[in-house]
Amino acid sequence: MWILRVLYVCLAAVCLLTGCKDHSRDYKIVGTLPSGQFDGEWIYLVPMENPRGRIDSVKIADASFSFAGSGEEVRVLRLRPVLRLKIQELLVVTEPGRITVKADSIGSVTGTPQNDALQEWKEMREGKLAAYRQLRRELKAAAGADSLALAQQLKDMRDEEREFSFRFLCRQGNNTLGQFMQKMLRPTLTDEQKKQLDESLK
Template sequence: MRTRKIVLPLLLVVLAFSACNTGQKFEINGHVADKNLDGEWVYLVPMVNAPVERVDSTQLKNGSFTFTGKVETPEIYIIRTRPFLRLSHQELLVVKEPGTLQVYLGANSKVAGTALNDSLQNWKVQKEIIDNKMLFLNQNLKNADAENQAKINIELEKLRTERAYSSFEFVKNNQDNVVGKMVARIMKGAFTAEQLKELSIE
């Protein structure tokens, strides 16, 4: 009887300890373009389901910041500064997953360090290349004559098709992970009916 009284509390301690240590460790090491922002806050915000208690934050010190913790399943997060600083420090999508990430926040933010994040960064780069070409053409469109407007519109349509196809191929190759599912949500409106059908997106 005495042994049972001792064993039961020990078992509860072990179970409590195990519950607190579920998940695997992640670490995000970041730095910012402007080294004079010490004391500013950086936020790690879930892309979906983001009540205040799920938002993490840390202060910049010597132009750097770190987030650490444990994660059970990969999830998309946004790393951001306060609104005014986002004009010069682009928000960044990252996958919170086991491993160590290296993050840079600046005019063109980037992430590297794990397979899903490297994949997400590659998609971001490819999309931004096309987006910048389209931005340039749209700026020229405003002052172009009718003949050149027609030519520019043809080029814009080619770029829209290229961007959609690039994202379609990305989603097709990543349908089983959170990155592919996120890009599918973002780019759904750009896909053709045939592409949506192949991806089983309604």
């Protein structure tokens, strides 16, 4: 009888510990794709900065997928290489909360503060890239005053993007996204912006 009592006590302790687990740091990624043509394919959640980190994967079904876990870091969602021409790789911050992913040729990640901020920066960057391409095409065919005006417009757009990135980094500070994006965007800033950014991060 005493063995059964010990077993009951152990089981009760396990249940109590399991029930007391803190889920406040958990994330859930819920994603959709544009059609069922990708059903049966695997989608991967890969660490961006830790090559030895755990790679999670799930099989796509009914044009949807989901991941759940804990631990905040920047990861990338991707399919196998040949499908990345159709479905854009997407950065995602695995911060606590429900993260919504629309995987497509131009995808999006929203639902939590850092992912909303990253999506805002991504949309700005994609818009600028399209505008840069258009201006460069026009510059090839321009001459004289028109060429000078277009060159100035190109410079102004680059200054606007630099200012956007600077304010973005200041807002994110030293959170997970901020630290990751500083490595990419800091070299594009002016010396004065770098100084101001350093002051804001103290």
